[in-house]
Amino acid sequence: MSDRVNLNNSLLLVPVGSLIVPAHPPAPSPILLSIAIPTYKESQNIETLVSKLCYLLDPVLRDRYELIIVDDDSPDRTWEIAQSLIPQYPQLRVMRRIEERGLSTAVVRGWQVARGFVFGAIDADLQHPPEILLQLWEEIKKGADLAVASRHIEEGGVSDWNIFRRILSRGAQILGLTILPGVVGRVSDPMSGYFLVKRDAIAGKPLDPIGYKILLEVIGRGDIRCCREVGYIFQERQEGESKVTAKQYLEYIQHLLRLRRSLWPVERFLRFIAVGATGLVVDLSLFYLLRTEWGLGLTRSAILSAEVAIINNFLWNDLWTYRDKSRPQKGWKKWFKRLLKFNAICLAGLILNVLLVNILYNLLHVNEYAAKLIAIAVVTFWNFWINLKLQWRTTEIG
Numbered sequence: 120m121s122d123r124v125n126l127n128n129s130l131l132l133v134p135v136g137s138l139i140v141p142a143h144p145p146a147p148s149p150i151l152l153s154i155a156i157p158t159y160k161e162s163q164n165i166e167t168l169v170s171k172l173c174y175l176l177d178p179v180l181r182d183r184y185e186l187i188i189v190d191d192d193s194p195d196r197t198w199e200i201a202q203s204l205i206p207q208y209p210q211l212r213v214m215r216r217i218e219e220r221g222l223s224t225a226v227v228r229g230w231q232v233a234r235g236f237v238f239g240a241i242d243a244d245l246q247h248p249p250e251i252l253l254q255l256w257e258e259i260k261k262g263a264d265l266a267v268a269s270r271h272i273e274e275g276g277v278s279d280w281n282i283f284r285r286i287l288s289r290g291a292q293i294l295g296l297t298i299l300p301g302v303v304g305r306v307s308d309p310m311s312g313y314f315l316v317k318r319d320a321i322a323g324k325p326l327d328p329i330g331y332k333i334l335l336e337v338i339g340r341g342d343i344r345c346c347r348e349v350g351y352i353f354q355e356r357q358e359g360e361s362k363v364t365a366k367q368y369l370e371y372i373q374h375l376l377r378l379r380r381s382l383w384p385v386e387r388f389l390r391f392i393a394v395g396a397t398g399l400v401v402d403l404s405l406f407y408l409l410r411t412e413w414g415l416g417l418t419r420s421a422i423l424s425a426e427v428a429i430i431n432n433f434l435w436n437d438l439w440t441y442r443d444k445s446r447p448q449k450g451w452k453k454w455f456k457r458l459l460k461f462n463a464i465c466l467a468g469l470i471l472n473v474l475l476v477n478i479l480y481n482l483l484h485v486n487e488y489a490a491k492l493i494a495i496a497v498v499t500f501w502n503f504w505i506n507l508k509l510q511w512r513t514t515e516i517g
């Protein structure tokens with residue numbers, strides 16, 4: 120991957136491999152905002168779009184923004200026309216993809232070479248009014264992690280879509296809400312391709328989009344705390360034509376299902392259970408050693424062996440189960456903090472365990488062993504979930 124650019128208007132090199140955005144720009148840079156513009160056969164639109172964007176952004180960000188056109192080797196040579204605009208618009212960078220195809224991956228490839236700390240996506244066909252960009256930027260400056268241009272809030276809308284198109288669009292949204300409520304329900308217009316997002320929110324997350332709906336991927340896999348929306352009217356296309364066909368609808372469903380599967384952390388949970396099993400072995404063996412070999416008291420043996428098992432579990436979970444989340448939290452201090460939190464969560468789990476056994480046995484008259492088994496299952500799930508949510512989160516609160 121390289122960000123060498125614009126000497127002789129050269130094209131950007133296309134990143135290869137996984138679609139992961141790095142946590143930092145390739146080199147220190149004054150750029151704040153990087154907007155990816157996916158194009159396919161947009162030769163008639165590209166100059167107008169670039170000139171409008173630069174006209175709007177120059178007074179606000181001067182030379183602290185960049186526009187990254189990612190063209191999929193359009194037969195109308197959009198990439199070449201874009202390249203010819205670079206001398207006039209030095210903020211412009213152009214990538215020509217030969218091997219890969221698709222709107223969403225084009226956007227991510229653009230972000231991978233981006234130098235800013237805020238990323239954007241906008242269509243090249245002027246259906247996304249450029250002026251809205253400044254409002255989105257304002258929302259980011261006020262603290263939003265994600266600012267979405269929406270057709271479905273006040274001041275938003277579509278120009279003159281027929282009833283069929285409106286139903287199709289809403290139908291797609293309802294389907295999305297059913298399959299992925301936590302993602303699709305976060306914003307009023309989850310199908311929008313016009314938004315800004317902070318680098319921090321998606322850096323290091325393996326993105327894996329299919330088709331058109333890059334925003335789903337950003338919300339689904341990103342770490343989005345604060346999200347704002349700005350209304351806009353989706354304009355009619357003046358030049359060129361839409362590339363949407365029935366295929367994109369199928370891809371949308373495929374994308375929803377793929378996200379659904381990957382957001383259920385099945386593999387992580389299985390790892391957690393495996394680690395728990397090693398903990399049990401450690402706990403029992405040490406308890407045996409302390410009691411019978413060294414003759415320590417019952418309570419002391421129980422506490423000591425449980426604590427060693429907790430440390431054992433912590434080490435494996437930190438290194439393996441939650442590796443992707445613990446790795447970015449560098450340093451011994453943070454490691455130690457995680458260990459303490461893990462202890463606290465396990466202790467809370469133990470209290471919950473005792474409470475549940477009592478409620479099940481004394482109040483609900485469940486068999487003692489059944490009560491204990493239910494409690495173990497609930498507490499395992501509790502430990503897993505609370506650790507995932509509180510403990511190994513990538514970004515810290517406050």
Ligand SMILES: Nc1nc2c(ncn2[C@@H]2O[C@H](COP(=O)(O)OP(=O)(O)O)[C@@H](O)[C@H]2O)c(=O)[nH]1
Nearest residue numbers: 157158159191221222225242243244361362363
């Ligand atoms: N790089 C790239 N851009 C694409 C591709 N398909 C569409 N686009 C661009 O994505 C934007 C939206 O596409 P469009 O067909 O207008 O979608 P619609 O507005 O939903 O009808 C436009 O800028 C297109 O040029 C693709 O396969 N690769």
Ligand SMILES: [Mg+2]
Nearest residue numbers: 242244246361
């Ligand atoms: Mg369009």
